[in-house]
Amino acid sequence: MTEPQTRIVVLTAPGEGLPAGMEPLENEAELRVxxxxxxxxxxxxxARVLCVTDFRTDALAEAWPAADRLEWIHATSAGVxxxxxxxVRDSDIPVTNARGIFDRCIAEYVLGQVIAFCKDFAGNWQLQQAHRWQHRETEPVAGQRMLVVGAGAIGRRIARTCGAIGIECDGVGRRARAGDxxxxxxxxxxxxxSLLPDYDFVVIAAPLTEATRGLFGAAEFDAMAGHARLINIGRxxxxxxEALVDALRDGAIDGAALDVFEEEPLPADHPLxxxxxxxxxxxxxxxxIGWKKALSAQFLDNFRRWQRGEALNNTVDKAQGFVPGT
Incomplete structure (x- = not known):
């Protein structure tokens, strides 16, 4: 008797369909979107495999009782x-993530925001729109002090990229470590x-866990230097x-670059x-450009490992919410 094909369920956001790059699996597995x-x-x-591309989903909790054969869950995102x-957390089902796909481009984004703040690109744009010639001095980038909250793979790439042009980078992890x-x-x-007052830029690169939810509030913004800027590429x-809006309005910090928000999409009438x-x-x-295919290729590679009974790449410590050692 022929073995039935492995059923892989791909949970996507509405209207997305099968992710680009997963087409090769159509001949060797039963794909359900x-x-x-x-x-x-x-x-x-x-279903034996669940691949989740919608990192905002809340569907899994309600549908979970239907998961009767699941052996592996993969997230096409760094955050899980x-x-x-x-x-899921209490089961023996392994969870893997997309560690390594986004690190470089996120680090480039952070460096770009640092340069944009230091060289006041926003001010240049406003003056250009007003057809106004105004000579100004701007801040040097080299020598800025940066605190990266989240010393995992993405935070490490940020430190490496920003450090290459002379930004002084320290990190924050679960515990202190020497000799990095x-x-x-x-x-x-x-x-x-106690660390926050000493830095020009504070970058949030941590995963969202019970230990990091709400980590930055009024006390943290009050502790930051008045000239400091916050960059959030974590969660x-x-x-x-609300505390961030108050801090920006009151001048407790000088600015912020935000790629992630408590509510997404950010409402059109939001004060930010x-x-x-x-x-x-x-x-x-x-x-x-091409990130979706890169995520599919990473999943396909791990699927081959799963088929062969090999150890999966990027296995998450479910108690902590991230891949250990990153």
Whole structure:
């Protein structure tokens, strides 16, 4: 008797369809695309693999009782917070993520924002629109001090990229570590409040976990230097948005570059759109031309490993919410 094909369920955002680059699997697996809770609930019975491309989904918790044969869950994102429902976290089903795909481009984004702030590109644009010639002096980039909150793979790439042009980069991790090759120093998250006054740029590159949710609020913004800028490429809920808006309005910090938000999409009437010295982008810091195919190629490679019974790449420590050692 012929073995039935492995059923792979791909959970996407509505209207996305099968991700580009997954077409090779159509000849060797039963692919089912689900776009909502009802579709996921229908597709899960008998499925052995679940690939989640919608990092904002809340469908998994409701559809989970239908997962009767699941052996592996993959997220095509670095963050896996949407998947860490108790049933998944407490199971023996491995969860993998997209570590390594977005690191370089996110680091380029952060460096670009640092340069944009230091060279006041926004001011240049405003003067250009007013047809106004105004000579000004701007800040040097080399010598700026940066604190990267989240010393994992993405944070490390940020430190390496920014350090290459003379930015002094320290990191914050779960615990302090000495002798790092990319960070001048890595401090413990417990010491964050006492560290913040010493930096020109504070970059959030941490995953969203119970330990980081709401990590930046009024006390943290009050502790930052008045000339400092915040850059968030981690997850929106790490920052308490109302406290950030107050800090920007009151001048507690000088500016912010935000790629992620507590509420996405950011509502059109949100005050962040109109605050001066705020740079906003639509959760796209790491999304380069061809990123979807790169994510599919990474999943296909791990699928081959799974078929051969080999260890999976990028296995998440579900208790912590990220891949260990990053």
């Amino acid at each position: 689900a776009e909502d809770m009802a579709g996921l609930e229908s597709a899960l019975p008998g 917070d949407a998947l860490m429902i108790p049933a 090759e990319d960070f001048a120093a890595i401090y413990a998250q417990a010491d964050l409040l 929106g809920p790490i920052v308490r948005t 759109w109109d605050l001066p010295n705020v740079h906003l982008s639509a959760h796209m810091a790491g999304d380069f």
